[in-house]
Amino acid sequence: MTAMLELDGVSRRFEKKLDGVERFARRLGADLKETCVNAVDSASFSIARGEVVGLVGESGCGKSTLGRMVAGLLPVSDGTIRFEGTDVTDAKSAQARDKRLRIQMIFQDPMSSLNPRMKVADIVGEAAVYHGLTTRAGVTGYVDALLAKVGLDPAFAHRYPHQMSGGQRQRIGIARALAVQPEFLICDESIAALDVSIQAQVINLFQDLRRELDLTYLFISHDLGVVEHIADRVVVMYLGRVVEIAPTEALFDAPRHPYTQALLDQVPRLGAGRQTFRTVKGEIPSPLNPPPGCHFHPRCPMAGPRCSREVPRTISQGGHTTACHLHDGGTA
Numbered sequence: 001m002t003a004m005l006e007l008d009g010v011s012r013r014f015e016k017k018l019d020g021v022e023r024f025a026r027r028l029g030a031d032l033k034e035t036c037v038n039a040v041d042s043a044s045f046s047i048a049r050g051e052v053v054g055l056v057g058e059s060g061c062g063k064s065t066l067g068r069m070v071a072g073l074l075p076v077s078d079g080t081i082r083f084e085g086t087d088v089t090d091a092k093s094a095q096a097r098d099k100r101l102r103i104q105m106i107f108q109d110p111m112s113s114l115n116p117r118m119k120v121a122d123i124v125g126e127a128a129v130y131h132g133l134t135t136r137a138g139v140t141g142y143v144d145a146l147l148a149k150v151g152l153d154p155a156f157a158h159r160y161p162h163q164m165s166g167g168q169r170q171r172i173g174i175a176r177a178l179a180v181q182p183e184f185l186i187c188d189e190s191i192a193a194l195d196v197s198i199q200a201q202v203i204n205l206f207q208d209l210r211r212e213l214d215l216t217y218l219f220i221s222h223d224l225g226v227v228e229h230i231a232d233r234v235v236v237m238y239l240g241r242v243v244e245i246a247p248t249e250a251l252f253d254a255p256r257h258p259y260t261q262a263l264l265d266q267v268p269r270l271g272a273g274r275q276t277f278r279t280v281k282g283e284i285p286s287p288l289n290p291p292p293g294c295h296f297h298p299r300c301p302m303a304g305p306r307c308s309r310e311v312p313r314t315i316s317q318g319g320h321t322t323a324c325h326l327h328d329g330g331t332a
């Protein structure tokens with residue numbers, strides 16, 4: 001399969017400046033320094049056209065930051081992002097900007113991502129007119145067709161976001177993304193804020209749209225059950241680093257990285273011989289001061305002396321990639 005999206009060593013650092021109280025404390029002698037968070041640390045993987053790739057990991061591991069860099073909403077600190085062979089890392093050329101438009105993001109909270117003062121007709125139609133995908137004269141029909149595609153009556157075009165339910169608003173968010181005719185959607189916890197019954201409907205909508213429009217997805221979620229249901233492959237992140245990538249079935253049936261194993265142990269799964277419910281041991285370390293070597297080693301039941309010293313290399317075997325000393329041919 002040829003890659004549609006390729007990430008090569010993509011990183012993002014955030015400087016953490018001292019606030020007023022911390023600066024005052026430093027003047028009084030406290031040992032406080034400006035620090036840096038490696039929100040995403042050298043992520044490399046690719047996504048083929050038509051694939052759904054799930055991106056999972058505990059809160060703060062860098063999922064949203066990665067998604068926002070792919071969507072072009074956040075500059076990268078290092079590395080390269082290629083879309084259909086074009087370098088879109090900075091989207092400086094007209095060709096790169098055009099490619100970037102093919103990548104759209106759908107957010108968690110539709111209420112805060114939709115302008116409360118705009119009617120649905122404008123929210124959905126604005127970008128399509130701007131980018132010349134429809135005309136001012138044709139926009140009403142264009143929006144009506146998009147509303148139908150996401151399962152809403154054309155009458156919704158005259159409503160404001162506050163006049164709709166959470167599920168309806170999320171459908172508007174999806175219609176707005178589809179308005180610029182994307183090929184790649186990044187769904188960032190796009191169903192997390194919805195009632196469980198509505199979540200199922202929106203997941204079905206994503207799957208229908210995938211078939212109808214030949215879409216490719218990066219599906220960011222903390223809900224492993226949803227990811228198992230929707231994704232073809234899964235990328236697991238821990239404290240900014242990608243630790244495992246595998247086809248969904250292989251990942252859920254035989255996870256290789258101890259972090260993935262611990263993460264899956266948290267999910268009760270009936271009929272798969274895995275009915276335990278355990279939480280990942282220990283606290284997530286501060287991203288401002290991550291443990292050396294493998295970031296997971298202080299919480300890892302299999303950690304050995306190498307794990308606290310050496311950053312594990314990424315080893316790929318039969319489409320299953322792991323960054324763990326237990327799998328790099330040596331001993332942990």
Ligand SMILES: Nc1ncnc2c1ncn2[C@@H]1O[C@H](COP(=O)(O)OP(=O)(O)OP(=O)(O)O)[C@@H](O)[C@H]1O
Nearest residue numbers: 014037039058059060061062063064065066222287
């Ligand atoms: N704008 C920012 N400024 C400073 N630090 C940031 C910024 N955005 C994210 N971070 C830090 O980067 C790290 C990764 O955050 P990110 O939101 O990408 O994680 P996440 O896996 O999406 O978490 P969640 O599931 O809670 O949304 C965190 O330590 C976060 O505090």
